Amino acid sequence: MRWLSALALALAAGSVHAETFHFTAIPDEDEARLVERFERVADYLAEQTGLDVEYVPVKSYPAAVSAFRNNQVQLAWFGGLTGVQARALVPGSQAIAQGVEDAEFRSYFIAGADTGLAADQSQLPEDMEGMSFTFGARTSTSGRLMPEYYLRQRFNASPQAIFSRVGFSGDHSRTIALVAAGSFDVGAVNYKVWDAAVADGRVDSDEVKVIWQTPPYPDYQWTIRGDVDERFGDDTTAQIQQALLSMSDPSLLESFPRSGFIAADNDDYAPIEETGQALDLLRP
Incomplete structure (x- = not known):
């Protein structure tokens, strides 16, 4: 039983991790793409830290927040709003890293070519009133929170008063598909998902086009629970x-897609918290 004694000593010394470290991510694209990219991230984090790391897929944005709150995951790739929600539910949790691009993120408003809506650099087109519109997920920063903020600022009315019909697609890829199919005239999407879809040939930018982009705001970040070190x-x-900030493999970064990660803290997301409070969207 000498090996049992050795194992006990190793556990006492902290060199063997008896538990698996779990992380998740908001499901902002289709599940197959998410599983492929985040299982590779799990392998990377395990290699860099010596932890046994496992990616836990979730079905919705609120499910990601719930998994974090319930300690089913210890780390999460959140959007701006879901990160604010999660940190409010788990005192001591911290935003520790964001993509280089996340300090100045944007949303695109997209429309089918047959709507006749023209791109406008200065403001949302007035002619979109009375058309049908889809957000992404209900608690998406780039697919709902900030688009609704700018819609209300432009038209001084709720989305339901501006449009003939308002929907929630669930994720950015679905928003693009619904607008491309003509199911909705206009939609709001994460600009990185749109740019990647155009680059990959998954959307015809002659049939669906960007009609306006928002000013920049802080968005996605990695948030970790405050009790991780104790556990x-x-x-x-x-x-x-450090593992996140050191991530340099182009294939890993492209899967986000981000050019790299930089340090972040909770104060960076004060504008998102303020906007969420104003629109009563802080509850997951």
């Missing part, structure tokens, strides 16, 4: 953060 080791948070 997994004193330097776990620092190790996870």
Whole structure:
């Protein structure tokens, strides 16, 4: 039984992790693409930290927040709003990294070519009133929160008063598909998902086009629970953060897609919290 004694010593010394470290991500694209990209991220984090790391897929934005709140996951790739919601529910949790592009993120308003809506650099087109419109997920920062903020600012009315019909697609890829199919005249999407879809040939930008882009705002970030160091080791948070900031493999970064990650903290997302409070969207 000598091996049992050795294992006990290793556990006491903290060199063997008895638990699996779990993380998730908001489902902003179709599930197959998410599983492929985040299982590779799990392998990377395991290699960099020595932890046993597992990606846990979820079906909705609120499910990602719930998994974080219930300690089913210890780390999450959240949007701006879901991150604010999760940190409010789990005191001590921290935003530790964001994409280089996330400090100044944008939403695109897209429309089918047959709507006749023309791109306008200065403001949302007035002619979109009375058309049908789809957001992404109900608690998406780039697919709902900030688009609704700018719609209300432009028209001084709720989306339901502006449009003939308002929907929620669930994710950005679905929004693009619904507008492309003519199911909705106009939609709001994450600009990175749109740009990647155009580059991959998954959308014909002659049939669906960008008609306006929002001013920049803070968005996606990695958020970690405040009890991680107590549970997994004193330097776990620092190790996870360093691994994210050091991620340089182009194929890993392209899957987000981001050019790299930079340090973040909770204060960076004060504008999102303020906007969420104004629109009564802070509840998951």
